[in-house]
Amino acid sequence: MTNCDYPAVLRACAYWCVALRARPKTESTSLTTFTDLALGAPLLKALADENYTAPTPIQAQAIPYVLDGKDLLGIAQTGTGKTAAFALPLLQKLSMDKARLMPRSTRCLILVPTRELAQQVADSITTYGKYLRVRTSVVVGGVSIRGQIRRLSTGTDVLVATPGRLLDLIDQKAVTISDLHTLILDEADQMLDLGFIHDLRRITKLVPAKRQTLFFSATMPKQIAELASAYLTDPVQVSVAPVATTAEKVDQRVIFLDKSDKVSRLRDLLAGKDVERAIVFARTKHGADKVVRDLERSGLDAAAIHGNKSQGQRQRALGDFKNGSLRVLVATDIAARGIDVDGISHVVNYDLPNVPETYVHRIGRTARAGAAGIAISLCIPEERPYLRDIERLTKRALDLMPGEDAASDPRGEPGFGREGGTNKKGRSGPGRSSAGRGRPNGNGESRGAAARGPRPERGESAERGERREGGERRVAEGEARKPRFGRNGEKSGAKSWAGKGDGASRKPHRKGQGANTNASRSNGGRSNDGPVQFGV
Structure with a gap:
């Protein structure tokens, strides 16, 4: 009997199961106004104030399913109106929730990859919900954590957060997410690109099993399908404007x-x-x-x-x-x-x-x-x-x-796009490739290289530059995490090696370029929290 890689078979089955379960619905929709979406009068009034008359395709598709309590996987680019696609039905459901809000608790958690997106999402929720009694809070890095702890002490209906700061607050027992009823991941593919996978896994272990979960992503890579398989229950998939589509005008x-x-x-x-x-x-x-x-x-x-x-x-x-x-x-x-x-x-x-x-x-x-x-x-x-x-x-x-x-x-010209990105030493693309070196640029940006094939630019920290007051870690925003192992498995701090194939050797870090040589950081600076990541 031949050997069988059962874990690989199970992963493949899970991938195809979620792909089939989350396939786009084929029925057409004739919804042309927000009134057709069965939104309440306060929301319709707020939309009228903003001169919004007709829902975008992603809104028309997603809102009915979210109102119906279904888990959803939305594939949509920036600029398609996806924020309103989850914010409007969320506000509608919150307006009907009369349960008492407990201290340090939240009813809905929205995870986003960057500070700017967090503020934009919170602003949109505030705009749409201005005629409702809904409390919204934003927690991101780069600002005082004390003020955030104080605001969360009485509880909040909607918490918009970046993963790193949220975990800091959870560690300090400033917020609990064990009683929420809705979990939303916005730009999930971007969070994976930025190395948030371990933070996301830790957060999802803290939320209740019985909840509504919404994933929104610009693309549908295999990792997103695997996350959807793990965290969504019988999800509906809606999609508009594939990523290859550029604006017509x-x-x-x-x-x-x-x-x-x-x-x-x-x-x-x-x-x-x-x-x-x-x-x-x-x-x-x-x-x-x-x-x-x-x-x-x-x-x-x-x-x-x-x-x-x-x-x-x-x-x-x-x-x-x-x-x-x-x-x-x-x-x-x-x-x-x-x-x-x-x-x-x-x-x-x-x-x-x-x-x-x-x-x-x-x-x-x-x-x-x-x-x-x-x-x-x-x-x-x-x-x-x-x-x-x-x-x-x-x-x-x-x-x-x-x-x-x-x-x-x-x-x-013959061979356009092949020979242009290679210099005399065989390094592809602008600058030197870091492929196989286990070391990013000191400024936190990965060095691009065409030879690596399509790979998201990563490593820029948009949120881990915070410092806990009274003992909070300090990680310069954008500072690259030092890997624990080098190219051939050597532990960090081993003597420099000569790069094979390109004749290059590791240069010492210049002052101020992300070289904390005395400590190897775990994910986001927290000890015993998984392997080193390019956390944001």
Whole structure:
């Protein structure tokens, strides 16, 4: 009798079971107004105040199932109205819940990956529920934990939280989640990309088994299906706008140039009179700061938001950007999650993302609510493989920027997108690849490499920069966790080894670049809490 890998067989069965159980419903819906969704008068009045008349597809599909108490797996991108898809039915159910709220308890927990998204979700719930008596609290890192403990002491109906700070509060017995009736994971795929899997597992062990669970994700990777299999009960799946779909009214353009010309071309683009409000995307936090310095030297006002900025700095930059006093915002991808600003005329990819789905998320910041927008990508030779992957995913070629010499377009050349990202030593993509080294960049951003294949950019901390008052851990926001084992299984702190294949050896950490060499951190700084993660 042949040997059988029973655990692998069981995992495969679980994966296909959830895929079949959570398949999209085939029945069509004729719901065209919020009144058709059986929402209460206070919610309809709040929606009318915001001039919302018709539900989006994800709202029309999801709201009836959530009101019916079913577990749900929603596949939808940013900008599709998914927040209202769970917030409106949640508020409707809370308005009918007359049970007494106990101290330090919550009825509903909403987990999100970043501070900005947490605040955006809480603001939306407050807006929709302004005619209801519903208490909403936000707990994120980067701000005083004492104030959060004080606000949670009397209990809250809705708790919007990032996983790291929530676990800090649970450890201090400042909040309990053992009595909640609804658990919502927003942007679940992003939380997995940021290394939250162990935090999520720990949190789900603390919530009651009898609950309603809602998962919302932009994509449906295998890990999301496995999580759904573990935490959802007979779920319904609703989906709209696959991630490969870009906004129809976005004019997508590309400029091919050398790296030395990027700053001057960016400056010229942003100086244009047609640029009303622009987001510039950089791959790393230090890169974003450098772009801001270069623009300011040229007389252009700009501000950066990323994991190394304090919560106050990020809020001020976003506030100035929203009210129009700041035209240019430079952001990393993680920090940009949760930015909900109308009237963005331009998105500029100063650095092309090494994950093609990220490109779709980036340019979705413009051309919202039926408006038009322009997305411009600056592509240096090392980034050509990224452009090739983007065009394959979106099934369209980016237009050459008007005024550019057609001879500068290398896409017709043999082998385009293969040889461009490899330098003489065989390292692929911009910068050196860290594949197989077990060590990220000191600034907390993973070094991109086309040779690794599609992999989410990770490691930027959006929430673990907090410090407990009176003994709370201190982890610089965005600081990379030091792995316990090196490439060949050596424990951390072993003497430097020579990288095989590329002739490189490990360089010592520079001062201030994430090298806490005296301690190896567990997940989020908590001891005995699983293997090392790039926690946020």
